[in-house]
Amino acid sequence: MNWYRTAFGAHYRHLYAHRDGHEAAACVAAIAPWLPLRRGPVVDLGCGAGRHLSPLAAHGAWGLALDLSADLLADAARAAGALALPPVRADMRRLPLRDGSCAAVLSLFTSFGYFGDLDDHAPLLREISRVLVPGGRWCLDHLNAFAVRRELAAGDAVRERRLGSQLVREQRRLGPGGRRVLKDVRIRPLGGAERSAADGVPPQGLDYTESVALFAPAELDELCRGAGLVRVAACGGYDGRDFEAETAERWLLIYEREA
Ligand SMILES: C[S@@+](CC[C@H](N)C(=O)[O-])C[C@H]1O[C@@H](n2cnc3c(N)ncnc32)[C@H](O)[C@@H]1O
Missing domain, CATH: 2.20.25 (N-terminal domain of TfIIb)
Structure with a gap:
């Protein structure tokens, strides 16, 4: 069985209790200036228990929370009212969304990198690009590799x-x-x-x-280019600090779907 099917069960909310709503609000505040949150549907990809949903709604976003874990989605359902639509159980590699239907896709708090080495993520990047409208943006919040x-x-x-x-x-x-x-x-x-x-x-x-x-931002940039996604901004932490890859607290990378 794939590790991510076990790791994000009902126990996850206890194990990662310190990853809370305050941190989620700071994250959303840091990335919001770079995202078209009010321009169309926003997808929280790998939403977990939905801790980013209220802060996103507070920034005017509406859309969809999606995750594979039934246990965490039960929690997300309580928060999802904020984003208008009920949360969806689906695999992020096969999104139940139409081409060009989303203004932004968000992969928050290391909800990326699970399917092998970086190169193995090309299909996922193509899927994210597919559902974005031209000019739409993908935000990756990843650990500093x-x-x-x-x-x-x-x-x-x-x-x-x-x-x-x-x-x-x-x-x-x-x-x-x-x-x-x-x-x-x-x-x-x-x-x-x-x-x-x-x-x-x-x-x-x-x-x-x-x-x-684990990868370098430049490696991800190259893989993204193959999917029609170009990096347009980056931030080095939830406090909104400038991006410095070596020392960043988090890698908050913003990519835009080419026209
Ligand atoms: C590290 S957690 C982050 C959760 C949430 N974004 C947060 O900040 O609390 C990663 C999430 O990705 C979800 N996930 C893992 N593999 C997935 C897949 N193949 N499709 C959809 N979601 C998946 C997990 O169930 C988990 O909720």
Whole structure:
């Protein structure tokens, strides 16, 4: 089974609880000046529990939240009223949307890079480009691959913590050639089955490895060009700082669909 089908189950909202609505609001404030949010439908691609939906609506956006995870979409449904349409369960590689029907597509908080190395994402980029109107924009909010490579070149990073009634061990490491960052996640219930179910974890626990593509912005630019997407802006963090690839807190990259 693909890791992203396991990793974004009901337990994800506890594991990533620190990725909250405040952070989402800051993210949307940083990218909004570069996006045609009021000009047509906006798609939050990989919306998770929908934490960006209210901030997007506050910036005048309307449209669609889409995700593969039924568990997270249940949360997104509560927030989706803000964006006008009910959230949709679909694979981002096959969007249930017409050609040229969207003003903006947003891949927020590392909702990209799951399907192999960067080159394997050409079909996804073509799909995003397909649904964008000419002049429409795609925003990628990705981790700083340079910083991740620097950090993990020195050795794996291991973190153990207690989360509710779970013991969580996460080990981050580089994949072959530094083309991916991998995170081995092991979750073991400390309480009974009932508490475990409340945390979204099966009684026997959970084991999986997250795997996200690492690349240089210039490599993504080139792949995007092949899909008719051209980078028009970039920002280095949710505080709206200038983009400096080596030191950025996040890579917030804005691409425009060519006419
Ligand atoms: C890192 S989470 C980010 C969620 C959300 N954007 C946020 O900031 O909280 C990535 C999201 O992408 C979704 N996802 C993973 N693979 C997907 C696919 N093939 N199609 C659609 N969504 C997918 C996951 O279910 C998850 O909700």
